[in-house]
Amino acid sequence: MTNEDLRGQFVLYNFSYTRCPDPCSNFVHTMQEVQSRLGEAELGDIPMTFVTISFDPGFDTPEVLKAYSESIGVDPNQWKFATTQDTNLLKHIIGGGFEAYYDPREDGSYLYDPKFVLVDGWGIIRGEYRYQTLTPDTDRIIRHIRVLADEVHNSRGTASLAYEAAHFFLCYTQ
Numbered sequence: 545m546t547n548e549d550l551r552g553q554f555v556l557y558n559f560s561y562t563r564c565p566d567p568c569s570n571f572v573h574t575m576q577e578v579q580s581r582l583g584e585a586e587l588g589d590i591p592m593t594f595v596t597i598s599f600d601p602g603f604d605t606p607e608v609l610k611a612y613s614e615s616i617g618v619d620p621n622q623w624k625f626a627t628t629q630d631t632n633l634l635k636h637i638i639g640g641g642f643e644a645y646y647d648p649r650e651d652g653s654y655l656y657d658p659k660f661v662l663v664d665g666w667g668i669i670r671g672e673y674r675y676q677t678l679t680p681d682t683d684r685i686i687r688h689i690r691v692l693a694d695e696v697h698n699s700r701g702t703a704s705l706a707y708e709a710a711h712f713f714l715c716y717t718q
Contacts, residue, residue: 545595545624545626547663547667550593550595550663550667551665551666551667552591552665553590553591553592553593553665554587554590554591554592554593554662554663554664554665554689554692554693555592555593555594555595555662555663556575556578556592556593556594556595556660556661556662556663556685556689557594557595557596557597557642557660557661557662557663558571558574558575558595558596558597558658558659558660558661559596559597559598559599559638559642559644559646559656559657559658559659560596560598560599560656560658561598561599561600561603561604561654562598562600562603562604562608562609562612563600563603563652563653564653564654565653571658571660572616574660574682574685575594575596575623575660576616576618577682578594578682578685578686578689579594579618579619579622579623581682581686582686582689584686584690585686585689585690585693586690586693586694587689587693588693588697590665590693590696592622592689593622593623593624594618594622594623594624595623595624595625595626596623596624596625596626597626597627597634597637597638598625598626598627599627599634599638599646599654599656600627600648600654601627601628601629601631601634603652604625604627606627609625609626609627610625612625613625642659642661642669643672644656644657644658644659644661645657657674658674659672659673659674660672660673660685661673662685662688662689662692664692665696670688670692671685671688673685
């Protein structure tokens with residue numbers, strides 16, 4: 545799975561590992577609640593995907609991730625669990641791409657920066673929700689998804705040219 549596979553859809557990412565002790569169950573609960581409340585965001589025909597990236601590839605093999613996702617009852621068509629055995633690539637994706645950091649400890653646990661990241665259909669990060677500074681509020685995440693959906697719905701036809709130009713100058717010129 546690459547970011548190109550997810551183009552054209554909204555994606556809510558989080559970063560964790562299956563052996564994570566509490567409060568990790570809160571992260572799963574937040575993702576499940578956002579997923580169950582997507583109707584409130586009025587997405588229309590905009591697809592939405594949830595992705596949990598594990599930074600524990602030594603334990604979280606594809607088989608373990610599949611069993612874990614089944615144990616918490618997620619729809620595998622909408623919520624993906626991913627990792628890679630290439631630990632350098634994993635650090636680059638999570639740390640470099642999402643600015644979420646983790647560090648393994650000797651006991652097999654991780655010190656990490658728990659967060660959710662909302663990405664729009666163009667692959668641009670549009671929202672970050674950190675647990676260290678503010679427990680992610682599902683209402684706030686749903687509201688942000690709705691704002692993104694409104695942008696997409698209002699940027700069709702001729703309005704799309706103005707929207708894309710504004711998006712370009714806002715996101716790419718610095």
